[in-house]
Amino acid sequence: MKKGTYSSWGMYPYYPQIAHDCMWRDELTTKLKGMVEIHGSTLAYGNGRSYGDSCFAHSDNVLSTRCLNKIILADWETGKIICESGITFEEIIDIALPKGWFLPVTPGTKFVTLGGAIANDIHGKNHHHKGTFGCHIKQFCLIRADQKELICSNQKNTSLFQATIGGLGLTGIIKWAEIQLIPVNSSEIESTAIRFDSLEEFFTISKELDTQYEYSATWIDCLAKNNSIGKGIYFAGNHTKKNTLEIKTKKNKTLPFTLPISAVNSLTLRAFNYLYFRKHKTGRKNILMPYDKFFYPLDGVLHWNRIYGKKGFQQYQCIIPEKNAYNGIKTILKLISDHKCGSFLAVLKRCGDIPSPGLLSFPMPGISLALDFPQNNKLVALFSKLDEIVRETQGRLYPAKDAHMTGSDFRLSYPSWEKVEALRDPALNSRFWKRVTD
Amino acid sequence: MKKIVILGAMSTIAIACTRLWANKECEFILIARNKDKLSQIADDLTARGSIVHIKTSDFSDYSKHETLSKECFEKVGNIDILLTAYGTLPDQIECEKNTDIALQEFHTNGLSVISLLNHFAMRMEKQDTVSGTISGTIAVISSVAGDRGRASNYLYGAAKSAVSTYCSGLRARLSRTGIHVLTIKPGFVDTQMTQHLTLPEKLTASPEQVAHDISGAITSKKDVLYTRWFWRYIMLIIVIIPNRIFKKMKF
Known part of the structure; x- marks a missing residue:
């Protein structure tokens, strides 16, 4: 219902979206038809957490579903x-x-x-x-x-x-x-954190422990070089059996305005990564954590995306199939550490082999890597090098996070795209879809 | 379990309030015009763990007000919170040209509210409670627009002003019985009623923020609530602007 225009979470690219609200679910059909008559096509817009242009209507007029929350x-x-x-x-x-x-x-x-x-x-x-x-x-x-x-x-x-x-x-x-x-039984997670010093160790640890823990993800220091490439902290957890179902309400902090320039640069990043890595002692540490802190550490600061300044940022998230994962991820991490600027949050995650019913689902058995980059011109060159490795290792990029992948990479790594195109409602189209299928 | 009656349950602010109250078990009577939409709201609150009754009613028909209030008391026994939340935002220009429309809008936003409050207040001041003392809150959504008539919106303002003044007197009368009357004066809120307007973002509150303020004001037994809080100061200034300047202003 908010007035004005919408952007995506990465605030890049910049295509302000005009929002058309729908207050009641029975009005969706009329609303959709009305918008198509005036604007040609539209796209549903939820809460704007897609990073790139996949949540932008090709007509830049979105149908906001945010009030349909019953x-x-x-x-x-x-x-x-x-x-x-x-x-x-x-x-x-x-x-x-x-x-x-x-x-x-x-x-x-x-x-x-x-x-x-x-x-x-x-x-x-x-x-x-x-x-x-x-x-x-x-x-x-x-x-x-x-x-x-x-x-x-x-x-x-x-x-x-x-x-x-x-x-x-x-x-x-x-x-x-x-x-x-x-x-x-509980709103709390029995979590464990293990610090490790190289990518090899990550592979060993995740292989061994992923079976024991329902949840796992790994923070890595994207600036680490040489033998330390891939060093980081492995986090895992299970719902605890103890009975504590209360939800503690904590007031969220918020970043009230967009910074004029990005606060993430090679200097602040190096300092953060150093401190964050040191904060976790060697060996294992088990603690009971509220679900909020375990699953949504960044949600504690509303609008954290504003830290990247007015130009916004891009997230690079790829997945490399298991057989090529080690070499692929290592090469990618090396390229990124040479580039000297990634993000505070660089995340590795081993995905399993449970198939999704979805035709354009991103995960496959293998290792996924996600990191944010403040938007600047140098990204074009870096991303094209990274894309090459993803292509060679038969991996793929995540449309929900994407603002750059080429049409040919998309069509190659998501061969079912034509089936989706055939079933697409002609009244709906996005900037992303137009970009990768045209 | 709190017993809550909402007059105008389809209003965006009312929906936000009921959801907030539904965090603890409540029994609601939701009253509004449209049965389908009321059922949608009721289903949502039921899923959250509340007991919900719905009633359709057209508030512009005064002859039904007495029966309506009687039925509500029969259903839940006594009322902890009565919230009136319905209203329209009239087209001022239209009201200037068409007196019938002007009066109709005044009926909806002013007289019908007063009529309903009169009926409910009569019963609430006599309601039996378990503890033997009479308690309960009558919360009425008026508007900052009622604080001073402005050229662009004075028909709505006049109706809301009548409601605020009525509430002020009702509060004084009922204060002797233990019934608390809260006058709610929202500024700009992002709702269905204001959907077609472009409101200044920094001054516009979300329905959830307003609901939070309302709920807090009921607990703390506040008399008049400006929501968001800064409207108290904005209105303070608007009210003291001398007429020779005020009448030249275009807002």
């Missing part, structure tokens, strides 16, 4: 809930957790909407045990400009079901979705 039906005996697509994970957790239920899969921020989570087939720290979010969708209702509402599931309208999961919002507007929550 629960339609909840069965607290079985943990099945049906919600409107604009509800955020934060809103779901606030209601479900005190009743002993948690999201089956969650990304590193709870500010994504249900619709956005489906459209990007998001994954989380438990990909190796639970697969992507799309694996836990029972059914959803899709509104297409040219047809009636369609209920899609594994049994019904299957091809649209598969095309919509990870389908970047192009196959229709999701009105509501039914998900299966997981039972938990």
Whole structure:
């Protein structure tokens, strides 16, 4: 409902989106038709947590679903809930957790909407045990400009079901979705942190411990060189069995304005990485952590993206298949450390082999690497070198984070794109899709 | 368990308030015009763990107000919070040209609210409570626009002014009984009612912020709430501007 224009989380590229609100779910069809008549095409916009241009309508007029945040039906005996697509994970957790239920899969921020989570087939720290979010969708209702509402599931309208999961919002507007929550005894996570000194060690540790922990992800120092390349801290955790279901409300801090220039540069980054690595002692450390701190450390500072200044930033997230993972990730990390500027948050994660029903799902069995770069002209050269390695190692990039990948790389690494294009609602198109399929 | 009655439950601010209150178990009676939309709100609150009853009613029909208040008390016994949240934002220019529309808007935003409050207040001041003492809150969404009539919005302002003045008197009368009356004066809020307007971002509150303020003011038994807080000072200045300057201003 906010007035004015929307951008994406990375604030790059800059295509201000004019928002058209929808307050009630029964008005979606009329709203969609009305927008198509005036603007030609549109795209659903949730809470703006996509990093690049995948959440931008090609017409720059988006249909905002943020006010559609009601629960339609909840069965607290079985943990099945049906919600409107604009509800955020934060809103779901606030209601479900005190009743002993948690999201089956969650990304590193709870500010994504249900619709956005489906459209990007998001994954989380438990990909190796639970697969992507799309694996836990029972059914959803899709509104297409040219047809009636369609209920899609594994049994019904299957091809649209598969095309919509990870389908970047192009196959229709999701009105509501039914998900299966997981039972938990507690709002706390028994977590462990292990500091390590090289990429080899990461591979050994994650191989050994990923089986024991439902959740795992690894912070690495992207500036480390030579033998220390890939040094970092492995974080893992399980829901604790102790009964503590209370949610502590903590006031979030916020970055009230965008900094004139990026506060992330090689100097501040080096200092941060040094201190962060040292803060964690060698050996293992086990602690009980509130779920918020474990899953969403960055959500504690609202609008943290503003730290990168007015030019914004780009996130580079790729996944390299298991067989090429070690060499691929090592080469990529070397190129990045030579470049001297990455991000505070550089994250490695081993993805598992649970297949997603989605056609354009990002994860595959292998290692995913994500890091942010303040936007500047030098990125073009760096990214094209990185893309080359991703291509050679048969990996791929994540559309939800992307603002740069070439059309040929996209079409090569997501061969099912043509199936999605065939099922795309002609009334919907995004800047990303236009860029990579034209 | 708190018993809460909402007049105008489809309003964006009312929805935000009910969600906040639903964090603890509550019993709601939601009243508004549209049955489908009311059921959607009710389903959401039920899923959050509340008991919800819905009633459709057109508030412009005064003859139904007595029955409506009677039915509410029959349903829940006594009322802890009564929130009136409905209203329209009239087109001022239209009101200047068409007296029927002007009066209709005044009825909706002013008279019908006063009529309902009169009926509910009569019952609330006599309601039995478990502890034997009478308690409860009548929270009324008025507006900062009622503090002074401005050229661009004075029909709405006049209706809200009537409501604020009525509430001030009602508060004084009921203070002897233990019933608390809260006058809520929101400034710009991002709601369905203001959807077509372009509001200054820095001065515009989210419905959630306003709901938070309202809930706090009910707990602390505040008399008049400006939300967000800075509107108290903005209105203080607007009210003291001398007429010879004020009448030349175009807002």
